[in-house]
Amino acid sequence: MKLMFASDIHGCAPSCQLMLRRFDEEKAEKLFLLGDILYHGPRNDLPEGYAPKKVIAMLNERKNDLLCVRGNCDTEVDQMVLEFPIMAEYALLYLEGRTVFVTHGHKFNTDNPPALKNGDVLLHGHTHVQVLDGSRGYVYMNPGSVSLPKEGRQKSYMIYEDGVFTVKSLENGSAEMSYSII
Numbered sequence: 001m002k003l004m005f006a007s008d009i010h011g012c013a014p015s016c017q018l019m020l021r022r023f024d025e026e027k028a029e030k031l032f033l034l035g036d037i038l039y040h041g042p043r044n045d046l047p048e049g050y051a052p053k054k055v056i057a058m059l060n061e062r063k064n065d066l067l068c069v070r071g072n073c074d075t076e077v078d079q080m081v082l083e084f085p086i087m088a089e090y091a092l093l094y095l096e097g098r099t100v101f102v103t104h105g106h107k108f109n110t111d112n113p114p115a116l117k118n119g120d121v122l123l124h125g126h127t128h129v130q131v132l133d134g135s136r137g138y139v140y141m142n143p144g145s146v147s148l149p150k151e152g153r154q155k156s157y158m159i160y161e162d163g164v165f166t167v168k169s170l171e172n173g174s175a176e177m178s179y180s181i182i
Contacts, residue, residue: 001095002027005143005158007034007104007125010044010073011052012147015155018170019146020058023065025173026159031062034125034143035071035104037086038078047147056081067091071126072106090114095121096163096181110140121181130156130167132179139181146170 004023009016023031037059038052059066063084070087079087089107093100098121101114105126108114113122116138123141129151130144143158144167155170163182166175 001029001161003030003032003160004028005032005034005102005123005160006146007143008036008071008128008145008147009033009038009055010036010040010047010145010147011038011050011055012047013051013054013058014049015047015147015170016055016058018155019157020062022157022168022170022173023062028159030067031065032091032102033059033066033068033086034102034123035069035086035106036073036125037068037071037082039073039075040148041073044148059084069103071104095160098181105142110136113138119181129153130176132165132167132177134179139179141165141179143167 006019040046060083066084068086074086090103100121103124105124118137121139128145128149131142133140144153144156146155149155156167159166164178164180166178168175
């Protein structure tokens with residue numbers, strides 16, 4: 001099984017287009033969007049290429065490939081124009097015998113983690129910073145942002161395949177960091 005995780009598009013059409021191209025190149029089975037799909041939010045600068053209507057069209061064309069959770073910038077109005085569900089606070093995956101708690105990160109995060117057993121995974125976006133960290137008992141992962149990376153990082157996404165999570169550069173698809181849960 002191969003899955004792709006991406007977060008924080010924030011209405012940036014060029015980043016969304018490149019993300020979908022990487023999804024096709026990766027040949028992943030599903031693309032998990034970790035929230036903040038259309039709106040840039042009051043704390044972020046307007047991303048270059050901000051065109052939420054174009055993002056809507058691109059994502060609606062791929063609705064059968066997508067699984068999503070709600071970000072702090074996602075609203076019921078966004079759900080009215082998107083043809084796939086985005087309002088769930090979290091999703092649970094079971095990979096390699098571990099629970100993977102997938103969320104945006106504004107409610108459940110390292111300061112307020114969900115109930116996880118040792119070795120389970122908390123996977124969220126929201127901070128726009130890439131992280132693969134197993135030092136907490138549970139494993140904390142963040143794919144970064146495809147449109148507005150922070151802390152000097154580059155635009156990125158994450159791939160899960162054969163028990164390994166890999167953060168990759170959106171620009172060229174090169175691996176930046178990896179973490180095995182096997």
